[in-house]
Amino acid sequence: MSKTLLGALEAGGTKMVVATGYADGTVVECEEIPTGDPVKTMEAVADWFRDKGIAALGIGAFGPTAVNPASPRYGQILETPKTAWRYFDLLGSLKSELDVPCGYDTDVNSACLGEATHGCARGLDTAVYLTIGTGVGAGVMIDGELLHGMMHPEAGHILLQLDPRDTIGSESGCPYHPNCLEGLIAGPAIKRRWNNKQADELADDGEAMDLLAGYLAQALVIYTLCYSPQRIIIGGGVADHTPIVSLARKKVVALLNGYIVTPEISDIDTYIVENSLDGKQGILGCLELARRAQQRSVSGR
The missing domain is CATH 3.30.420.40 (ATPase, nucleotide binding domain)
Structure with a gap:
């Protein structure tokens, strides 16, 4: 599991930070994609991950966003001041393109998770x-x-x-x-x-x-x-x-x-x-979300 390549997306209001890495906190690649039109931005994000060979993707999204899997809006951005993104299905757009298990939470919850896992x-x-x-x-x-x-x-x-x-x-x-x-x-x-x-x-x-x-x-x-x-x-x-x-x-x-x-x-x-991780806490938290998503997929939960 520790050598399984994972994907991380820190989805911010001004930039999308995309990365690959491992569950031990090793980051292999990391780039930034400007946040613009939601459809075009998510197409660029999906294209970046498409040929990386990731086993799962962890997403930490700007909010408000629906993080409860039981919600009919799960994975959507909610009443954000960025009006073009309101009710955009961020999670669904990536799952349909990449077909890998995905973990989803807020960007700050992901940063908290990064500090809890590695910081x-x-x-x-x-x-x-x-x-x-x-x-x-x-x-x-x-x-x-x-x-x-x-x-x-x-x-x-x-x-x-x-x-x-x-x-x-x-x-x-x-x-x-x-x-x-x-x-x-x-x-x-x-x-x-x-x-x-x-x-x-x-x-x-x-x-x-x-x-x-x-x-x-x-x-x-x-x-x-x-x-x-x-x-x-x-x-x-x-x-x-x-x-x-x-x-x-x-x-x-x-x-x-x-x-x-x-x-x-x-x-x-x-x-x-x-903070203790030199600004990487969000990406590391997203890698942990990805690890957990893959683990759930393997165990059938």
Whole structure:
């Protein structure tokens, strides 16, 4: 099984990362395909995989998307702001072209799985993976299983208390919520406040970083209290290129105010951590989805 070639697709809103590799985390090939028209994009993705000889494919898709196999929309993109992709059958389009077993989940759940299989959540049974970039997404693993429920976690859209210093106004970076985490901390919100600047251009602005870290800390406290994870892992461009993670750790301790007393919280620097796989956690998680799909196919489940 470990030498069986697998396929991985990290399907993002701006690019599709396609890769082949093995269950041990070895990546053989990896390329990027721009995300454009859904039909043409998926044709290009299928063409890339067609002659690779993969035994199974793992797909981590941008959301919202239907991840419950019992759903009539399983494998479809749902109410995304990318209107051309709404209700597009991403999974079905690839299964019909490639005819291999497929595993399917969200991109952030896949990243969480990658960290659990090969990274800093390995050996844990409950973890949260948060990515902060153009948007904010969260993958959640509970008792070793990726969390789905009625759909999948949309923990990037939890509602937060506005900081009175915030100049963002009534329109945040999210078209749905004026005070959700994504609307307050992701790339579009940063550009809206600070004259179209990128997060890395503000990394030395103490007041800006304190504001963003405060919102991140509110969210991390909510995840801590609701999911009780053994570790929270944070990635994405905003987190990777600014000090907000380290700043948020101290704020989390202050907000918890001694209510949670565990070894994890006592060692906050190893409880809230940055991603550990150099940006490959999504692809590695997709390879694990592919391995599981092949295993189910072999066992007839």
